[in-house]
Amino acid sequence: MDELDSEIIRLLQTDARQSNRELARKLGVAPSTCLERVRALTRRGVIRGYHADIDPAALNRQTQALVSVQVRPLSREVITRFERSAAAMPEVLSVFVLAGGDDFLLHVAVRDMDQLHAFLLDRLSQRREITGFKTSMVFQQMRNAVPSRLD
Amino acid sequence: MDELDSEIIRLLQTDARQSNRELARKLGVAPSTCLERVRALTRRGVIRGYHADIDPAALNRQTQALVSVQVRPLSREVITRFERSAAAMPEVLSVFVLAGGDDFLLHVAVRDMDQLHAFLLDRLSQRREITGFKTSMVFQQMRNAVPSRLD
DNA sequence: AATGAAAAGAGTGATCT
DNA sequence: AGATCACTCTTTTCATT
Numbered sequence: 001m002d003e004l005d006s007e008i009i010r011l012l013q014t015d016a017r018q019s020n021r022e023l024a025r026k027l028g029v030a031p032s033t034c035l036e037r038v039r040a041l042t043r044r045g046v047i048r049g050y051h052a053d054i055d056p057a058a059l060n061r062q063t064q065a066l067v068s069v070q071v072r073p074l075s076r077e078v079i080t081r082f083e084r085s086a087a088a089m090p091e092v093l094s095v096f097v098l099a100g101g102d103d104f105l106l107h108v109a110v111r112d113m114d115q116l117h118a119f120l121l122d123r124l125s126q127r128r129e130i131t132g133f134k135t136s137m138v139f140q141q142m143r144n145a146v147p148s149r150l151d
Numbered sequence: 152m153d154e155l156d157s158e159i160i161r162l163l164q165t166d167a168r169q170s171n172r173e174l175a176r177k178l179g180v181a182p183s184t185c186l187e188r189v190r191a192l193t194r195r196g197v198i199r200g201y202h203a204d205i206d207p208a209a210l211n212r213q214t215q216a217l218v219s220v221q222v223r224p225l226s227r228e229v230i231t232r233f234e235r236s237a238a239a240m241p242e243v244l245s246v247f248v249l250a251g252g253d254d255f256l257l258h259v260a261v262r263d264m265d266q267l268h269a270f271l272l273d274r275l276s277q278r279r280e281i282t283g284f285k286t287s288m289v290f291q292q293m294r295n296a297v298p299s300r301l302d
Numbered sequence: 303a304a305t306g307a308a309a310a311g312a313g314t315g316a317t318c319t
Numbered sequence: 320a321g322a323t324c325a326c327t328c329t330t331t332t333c334a335t336t
Binding site for chain 2: 001009012013014015016017045046047048049050051052053054055056058059060061066083086087090091092093094095096097098099100101102105109110111115134135136137138139140141142143144145146147148149150151
Binding site: 170172182183186 | 328329330331332333
């Protein structure tokens with residue numbers, strides 16, 4: 001991970017679809033050098049993939065919420081099972097497994113309040129391992145798509 | 152937003168770097184058709200960008216936390232100002248503006264516990280509008296990189 | 303709106319420094 | 320490791336349906 005690798009990562013986080021040539025030009029190296037670096041980063045698992053960022057409205061997901069969830073018993077099995085099921089729910093964008101007051105936080109995005117209500121009742125309330133959950137509505141989200149490398 | 156647009160979105164969420172030809176082949180349309188669709192989606196703001204997904208370890212961010220924050224007074228000005236400053240902090244990946252118990256949730260990723268501690272003390276404790284915050288450590292996160300279009 | 307063909311540009315691997 | 324070159328494939332534009 002030298003300076004060149006860091007720059008490649010930064011540029012691909014900013015725009016994953018720019019050509020290898022453009023990348024090379026911005027870095028002041030030959031395209032073949034740049035290509036080999038990108039391949040090495042991918043092979044080493046540093047670059048995990050490339051994803052289009054889509055407006056939630058176009059996906060019919062204008063209503064977002066954060067749902068904190070407690071489960072019992074706090075066994076590895078229960079946690080793993082809940083984590084996997086939650087991640088597989090189409091309404092769920094992201095699952096955080098936490099230490100502290102809550103056990104999980106679910107980032108949920110759906111069409112409207114009705115669909116959110118249905119999610120809470122049909123997907124969460126029914127589960128026997130859940131001992132409680134609390135919903136906060138998301139007014140707005142700002143994401144940093146290009147996190148820098150920290151010292 | 153017909154079936155073809157939805158499929159383009161799905162494929163570009165899965166792999167933003169596949170060539171336009173490959174996209175066209177998978178969809179069974181001509182490359183030029185596909186290209187025009189992608190451009191229209193971009194023009195309409197449906198596609199907001201393309202980002203490489205980078206292993207947090209390679210960015211020196213192996214320690215993650217969710218920090219819920221309360222601010223006062225709850226005025227538009229205070230909220231907007233805090234939201235912007237938080238989003239600009241290099242430690243912060245994401246800022247959620249919430250309704251309910253807490254006012255904000257910050258998703259923070261740093262090198263280690265020392266850096267997290269420093270973040271809480273230097274970036275948050277100092278701010279006069281913050282009346283309280285609570286930190287939960289993140290053990291694990293699962294993200295759905297390809298959210299589907301809901302009905 | 304979609305297609306097909308042609309020009310311009312990019313990806314890729316061999317080879318050399 | 321990085322650069323250059325040559326070959327192939329892709330992107331992009333535009334005339335046509």
